[in-house]
Amino acid sequence: MWKTILRRLLIMIPQLLILSLLVFVLAKMMPGDPFTGQINPNMDAKTIAHLKQELGLNDPVWVQYTRWVGDLFHGNLGQSYTQHVSVLSLISDRAVNTFWLSLLTTILTYALAIPMGISAGRHQDEWQDQTIQIFNYFTFAIPGFVFYILGLWLFGFTLGWFPISGSVSASAHGFWGVVGSRLYHMILPAILYALITTTSIVQYLRTGIVDNKVEDYVRTARSKGVPENVVFNKHILRNSMLPIAAFMGTTITGLLGGSMIIETVFSYPGMGKLFLDSISQRDYSTLTALILLFGILTLIGNLLSDIIMSLIDPRIRVK
Amino acid sequence: MEKQSDLLLDIQHLHTGYRLQGKFYDAADDVNLTLKRDEILAIVGESGCGKSTIAASIIGLYDHKNTKVTGDILYNELNLVGLNESLFNKIRGDKIGMIFQDPLASLNPLMRVGDQVAETLYYHTDMDEKQRHERVIELFNQVGMPRPEEMYRMYPHELSGGLRQRVVIAMAIACKPEIIIADEPTTALDVTIQAQILDLLEDIQRESHSGIILITHDLGVVAETADEVAVMYAGQIVEKADVKTVFSHPLHPYTRSLLNSMPQSDDEEQDLHVIQGTVPSLKNMPREGDRFAARIPWIPESEHEADPKVHEVEPGHWVRCTCWKNFHFQEEASGE
Numbered sequence: 001m002w003k004t005i006l007r008r009l010l011i012m013i014p015q016l017l018i019l020s021l022l023v024f025v026l027a028k029m030m031p032g033d034p035f036t037g038q039i040n041p042n043m044d045a046k047t048i049a050h051l052k053q054e055l056g057l058n059d060p061v062w063v064q065y066t067r068w069v070g071d072l073f074h075g076n077l078g079q080s081y082t083q084h085v086s087v088l089s090l091i092s093d094r095a096v097n098t099f100w101l102s103l104l105t106t107i108l109t110y111a112l113a114i115p116m117g118i119s120a121g122r123h124q125d126e127w128q129d130q131t132i133q134i135f136n137y138f139t140f141a142i143p144g145f146v147f148y149i150l151g152l153w154l155f156g157f158t159l160g161w162f163p164i165s166g167s168v169s170a171s172a173h174g175f176w177g178v179v180g181s182r183l184y185h186m187i188l189p190a191i192l193y194a195l196i197t198t199t200s201i202v203q204y205l206r207t208g209i210v211d212n213k214v215e216d217y218v219r220t221a222r223s224k225g226v227p228e229n230v231v232f233n234k235h236i237l238r239n240s241m242l243p244i245a246a247f248m249g250t251t252i253t254g255l256l257g258g259s260m261i262i263e264t265v266f267s268y269p270g271m272g273k274l275f276l277d278s279i280s281q282r283d284y285s286t287l288t289a290l291i292l293l294f295g296i297l298t299l300i301g302n303l304l305s306d307i308i309m310s311l312i313d314p315r316i317r318v319k
Numbered sequence: 320m321e322k323q324s325d326l327l328l329d330i331q332h333l334h335t336g337y338r339l340q341g342k343f344y345d346a347a348d349d350v351n352l353t354l355k356r357d358e359i360l361a362i363v364g365e366s367g368c369g370k371s372t373i374a375a376s377i378i379g380l381y382d383h384k385n386t387k388v389t390g391d392i393l394y395n396e397l398n399l400v401g402l403n404e405s406l407f408n409k410i411r412g413d414k415i416g417m418i419f420q421d422p423l424a425s426l427n428p429l430m431r432v433g434d435q436v437a438e439t440l441y442y443h444t445d446m447d448e449k450q451r452h453e454r455v456i457e458l459f460n461q462v463g464m465p466r467p468e469e470m471y472r473m474y475p476h477e478l479s480g481g482l483r484q485r486v487v488i489a490m491a492i493a494c495k496p497e498i499i500i501a502d503e504p505t506t507a508l509d510v511t512i513q514a515q516i517l518d519l520l521e522d523i524q525r526e527s528h529s530g531i532i533l534i535t536h537d538l539g540v541v542a543e544t545a546d547e548v549a550v551m552y553a554g555q556i557v558e559k560a561d562v563k564t565v566f567s568h569p570l571h572p573y574t575r576s577l578l579n580s581m582p583q584s585d586d587e588e589q590d591l592h593v594i595q596g597t598v599p600s601l602k603n604m605p606r607e608g609d610r611f612a613a614r615i616p617w618i619p620e621s622e623h624e625a626d627p628k629v630h631e632v633e634p635g636h637w638v639r640c641t642c643w644k645n646f647h648f649q650e651e652a653s654g655e
Binding site: 216217219220221222223224225226227235238239312313314315 | 378380404405407408409410411412413416417419421424425426427428429435438439442443474476477487490491
C-alpha cells in the first residue's frame with residue numbers, strides 16, 4: 001500500500017518539473033513583458049532598460065527559471081498586472097469562493113446521481129430506468145452554458161427567486177447573515193451545475209450495476225443463501241462504485257479549480273472566472289500562476305484517485 | 320419411519336423453459352432424476368444440452384422473469400419448484416452447496432477469500448465472528464490449502480486457479496450440505512489440478528455422506544468419479560445407468576457416439592469419431608420425434624419411436640427411444 005503511494009509520489013517529481021518548465025516557456029512566449037501597460041507611457045527607453053536590468057529580465061533564461069521556481073517555493077507568485085495586488089492573495093480570495101460553491105455542487109451531484117444510478121441499474125429497462133435515461137440524454141445533450149443561462153433567466157431574472165450574480169450580498173451583516181447570503185447566492189448555480197454533472201456518474205453507476213449483477217460471483221453469493229438486498233448492497237453495489245471512485249481524486253481537487261462557465265454566467269468571483277478574466281485582461285502573472293496551479297491540482301487529483309482506487313481495489317495494489 | 324431417507328433429491332417431470340422473443344422454450348424437457356445419499360450422479364452432455372439448466376433449477380438461481388420452471392424437485396418432501404425466496408435462502412448454502420466452473424469469476428474480487436467463506440456461515444449458523452474464523456481455517460485445512468491463516472486474508476487474484484477452486488469448494492461445504500452441485504468444477508483447471516480437485520470432492524463425499532451432482536462434458540471425469548450417469552441430449556435425458564454399465568455397454572446411439580469420440584491413448588492411429596452436425600439451438604429444437612435422429616441420418620426413420628419414451632431395458636438402465644436396437648455406426652454399415 002505505502003509502496004504504491006511512494007511510487008506515485010516519486011513519479012510526480014518529474015511531472016511537476018515538466019509542468020513548471022512548460023508553464024515558464026509559455027509565459028516567456030506570451031507577447032509583451034511585465035512593463036506592458038503598467039508604466040507611464042512617457043517613460044524613456046533608458047529607464048525601461050534600467051528597470052529591465054534591475055528585474056533580471058536580461059539574465060540567461062535558465063537563471064530566470066530557477067529564480068522563478070525559487071520564488072514559487074517561497075509562495076511568491078508575483079504581482080497581478082491589472083489588479084495591483086499580489087497574485088497569491090488574489091487567488092486565495094477566489095479559491096475560498098470556489099471551494100464553497102464546488103463543495104455544495106459536489107454534494108448535490110452525488111446526492112442526485114447515486115440514487116439515480118442505483119435506481120436505473122437496479123430496474124434496468126423498467127420505467128425508472130427509462131425516465132432516468134431520458135433525463136440523462138437531456139442533460140448530456142444540452143450545452144452547459146445554455147442550461148445555466150436558461151436557469152438564470154427563469155429562476156433568477158423572471159421569477160426572482162435567487163440572486164443573479166455575486167457571491168455575497170453587500171448588505172449582509174453578522175456571521176450568520178453572511179453565511180446565509182453566501183448560501184443563497186450559491187444555491188441556484190450549484191443546483192444547475194449539479195444537474196449537468198450527474199450524467200457521467202449516473203451512467204457509470206448504472207452500467208456498473210447492470211454489468212455486475214450478472215457476474216458469476218453474484219451468483220455465488222446467491223448460492224450461499226445471502227438475501228437479495230445484501231447481495232445488492234454488499235456485492236453488486238460496492239463493485240459498481242469502482243469507476244466512480246476513480247473520479248474522486250479529481251473531484252476533490254476540482255473543488256479548488258472551479259468551473260469557468262458557471263462562474264462566468266453567474267458572475268461568481270471564483271477561480272474559473274478569475275482565469276477567464278486574466279485571459280481577457282492579459283493579466284499574465286495571474287494567468288501563469290493559475291495554469292501552474294491547475295496543473296498541480298490535476299496531478300494531485302490523479303494521485304488521490306490512484307490512492308483511493310488502491311485502497312478499495314486490492315487488484316491494483318503493488319506488492 | 321425409517322431412520323433417514325437415503326433419497327436426497329427426487330426430480331420429477333422437470334421442465335425449465337427460457338423466454339425467447341416472448342415464447343418459452345424448454346431447455347430441460349421432462350427431466351426425471353434422483354440423487355441418493357453417498358452417491359455421485361454425473362450429468363453428461365455437450366454444451367447447450369441443458370445440464371447447467373438443471374443445476375440452476377435445483378438451486379433456484381435463474382432469471383425469474385424469463386424462465387419458467389414446472390414439475391417437482393423434492394428435497395425431503397419440500398418442493399423446491401416455486402419455493403419462496405426467503406425459504407430458499409435458508410436452503411441454499413446450508414443444505415445445498417454449489418461449486419461453479421470458473422473459480423476466479425465465482426469469487427468477489429474485492430473481498431478476502433476467508434470472508435467470502437465466512438459469509439456462508441454468517442447466514443446459516445449461530446457462530447460468532449471468532450468461531451466463523453476458526454471454522455474457515457478448519458475448512459481451508461480440509462480442502463488442502465497450505466498456510467490457511469495467511470490464505471484467509473488473500474484476495475482471489477492472489478491465488479492460483481487450483482487454490483481458488485478449493486476456496487469455492489470450502490464455501491460450498493461450509494455448512495455440511497447434504498447436496499453438493501458441482502457445475503463443471505474442473506473445466507477451467509489444468510489437468511493435474513483437475514485430478515486433485517476430483518479426489519478432494521470424493522474425499523468430502525466419503526466424510527460427509529452427501530450426494531453430489533457432477534455436471535460435466537468430460538467423460539474422463541465421469542469414469543473416474545461418478546456412481547450414476549445421466550446422459551443428456553438436447554434437453555432430454557437419453558440414457559441413465561450406473562457408471563459401469565454406461566461405459567461397458569452403452570445403448571443409446573448418442574452415448575455410443577460420445578464414447579466413441581473419446582481419444583484413446585493406446586490407439587494413436589485411429590481417427591477420432593466425429594458426431595455429424597450440431598446440437599440444434601433452443602429455438603430450433605425439434606419438439607417431436609427423436610431429437611438425435613438428425614445426427615444419425617443413415618438410421619431409417621422407421622427405427623425411431625414417433626414419441627420416444629424412456630424404457631427400462633434392464634434393472635436400473637434406462638434408454639430413450641428404441642432406435643438403439645438397430646443402431647450401428649455409419650462406418651460399420653459401409654463395411655469400412
